[in-house]
Amino acid sequence: MEFGIRLKELRIEKQLSLKTLADTVNVNHAYLSRIEAGHISPSENVVRQIAKALGHDENELMILTNRIPPSWRPTIQKSSEINVVLNKVTVTEGISDIRPKRKSPNGKATNDLVFSSQLGNNDELFPKILSLYVKPGSNIADVTYGKGVFWRNVPSKLYKLHATDAQNGVDCRKLPYKDMMMDVVVLDPPYMHTPGGTAHNGHQNYENYYKNNVALNGSNKKYHEAVLDLYFKAGNEAYRILKTNGIFIVKCADEVCANQQRLTHVELINEYSSKGFIVEDLFVLLRLNKPGVSRMIRQIHARKNHSYFLVFRKCNGRSRWYGVN
Numbered sequence: 288m289e290f291g292i293r294l295k296e297l298r299i300e301k302q303l304s305l306k307t308l309a310d311t312v313n314v315n316h317a318y319l320s321r322i323e324a325g326h327i328s329p330s331e332n333v334v335r336q337i338a339k340a341l342g343h344d345e346n347e348l349m350i351l352t353n354r355i356p357p358s359w360r361p362t363i364q365k366s367s368e369i370n371v372v373l374n375k376v377t378v379t380e381g382i383s384d385i386r387p388k389r390k391s392p393n394g395k396a397t398n399d400l401v402f403s404s405q406l407g408n409n410d411e412l413f414p415k416i417l418s419l420y421v422k423p424g425s426n427i428a429d430v431t432y433g434k435g436v437f438w439r440n441v442p443s444k445l446y447k448l449h450a451t452d453a454q455n456g457v458d459c460r461k462l463p464y465k466d467m468m469m470d471v472v473v474l475d476p477p478y479m480h481t482p483g484g485t486a487h488n489g490h491q492n493y494e495n496y497y498k499n500n501v502a503l504n505g506s507n508k509k510y511h512e513a514v515l516d517l518y519f520k521a522g523n524e525a526y527r528i529l530k531t532n533g534i535f536i537v538k539c540a541d542e543v544c545a546n547q548q549r550l551t552h553v554e555l556i557n558e559y560s561s562k563g564f565i566v567e568d569l570f571v572l573l574r575l576n577k578p579g580v581s582r583m584i585r586q587i588h589a590r591k592n593h594s595y596f597l598v599f600r601k602c603n604g605r606s607r608w609y610g611v612n
C-alpha cells in the first residue's frame with residue numbers, strides 16, 4: 288500500500304481535517320495534501336511527526352515510505368501490527384506469481400540501495416551500514432558509545448546492543464567480554480590528535496569531548512601515533528571478542544599532522560588486514576556544514592570535510608561475504 292493512501296485512511300479514521308493534521312505536524316496543508324495524493328514523499332522527520340500526531344506505529348509508516356532498509360523489514364513486521372497493511376502488498380505480489388513464467392533476470396529492479404558515499408550525518412549512514420552487514424538479533428558491542436548518536440535512527444529492539452565507553456570506565460582495549468562472543472564490534476575513538484599545550488580554547492573543548500589526551504589513554508605515543516595506537520590496540524581486542532565472520536565497523540578520518548598527510552583509513556586497512564581482518568567496505572561521509580575556519584597564512588593541504596566508515600570481517604581462510612541471511 289502507498290504511504291499517501293494509508294495516511295489519508297488513518298487521518299479520516301481519527302476524524303482529523305487536512306488542516307488540523309498539517310497544523311499539528313507543523314507543515315503546510317497543501318504540502319500534506321500532495322503527500323496524500325502520492326505526489327511527494329515526506330522526509331523522515333515529517334513521517335515521525337505524523338506517526339506521533341496520529342498515535343500510530345512509526346515503523347509501519349517508515350516502511351511505506353521506503354525509509355526502513357529491506358533487510359530490517361521482516362523483523363520489524365513480525366513484532367508489530369503492520370502485517371495487516373503490508374499483507375495488502377503481498378496479495379498483489381501473489382497475483383503476479385500465478386502468471387505464466389517468463390524468463391527474466393534475477394532480482395528486483397530498485398533504487399533502494401545503500402551507496403558508498405553520502406552527504407549527511409553519522410546517524411543517517413550508520414543504520415544503512417547495519418542493514419547491509421548485520422543480521423537483526425545480532426550481539427553488537429559499541430565500545431566507544433559516547434552519546435549514542437550512531438543509534439538514534441536504529442529501532443531499539445532490532446539488535447542486542449552492548450554499549451560501553453571510557454566515560455563509564457570501560458576501555459576499548461580491555462573489554463569485559465569473553466573470546467569470540469560478539470557478532471559485531473563498533474569502534475569510533477577520537478580520530479584527531481591532541482594539539483598540545485598552546486591549543487586555543489576551541490581545541491581544548493574538542494579534546495574534552497573526544498577524551499584524546501595521552502594521559503587518559505595511557506599511551507606514551509603522541510599526536511597521530513597516539514591516535515593510531517588506540518585504533519590498533521582496540522582492533523586487537525575487537526578481533527579477540529568477535530566470532531569468526533564477525534563484523535568490525537570502524538569510524539575514522541584522515542588528518543594532516545605536522546604538515547604530513549596521514550591517511551588514517553589506509554593505515555587502518557593495512558594494520559587490520561595484517562591481523563586477520565578482511566576489508567569488506569568503505570563508506571565516505573561528506574559533512575553538511577563547512578569545517579570551522581582557522582587562521583592560516585597559506586593553505587598547504589586540502590581542508591578535510593569527509594570521514595569514513597570502514598567495514599571489516601574477521602576472516603576464516605579465504606571465505607567470502609555473501610550478505611546477511
Ligand SMILES: C[S@@+](CC[C@H](N)C(=O)[O-])C[C@H]1O[C@@H](n2cnc3c(N)ncnc32)[C@H](O)[C@@H]1O
Pocket residue numbers: 430431432433434435436437438451452453454457458459460475476477496497498499504517
Ligand atoms: C567520537 S566519540 C564517539 C561518538 C559515538 N560513536 C556516538 O555515536 O556518540 C569518541 C568516544 O571515544 C571514547 N573513548 C576515548 N578513549 C577511549 C578508550 N580508550 N576506550 C573506550 N572509549 C574511549 C570517548 O569517551 C568518546 O565518547
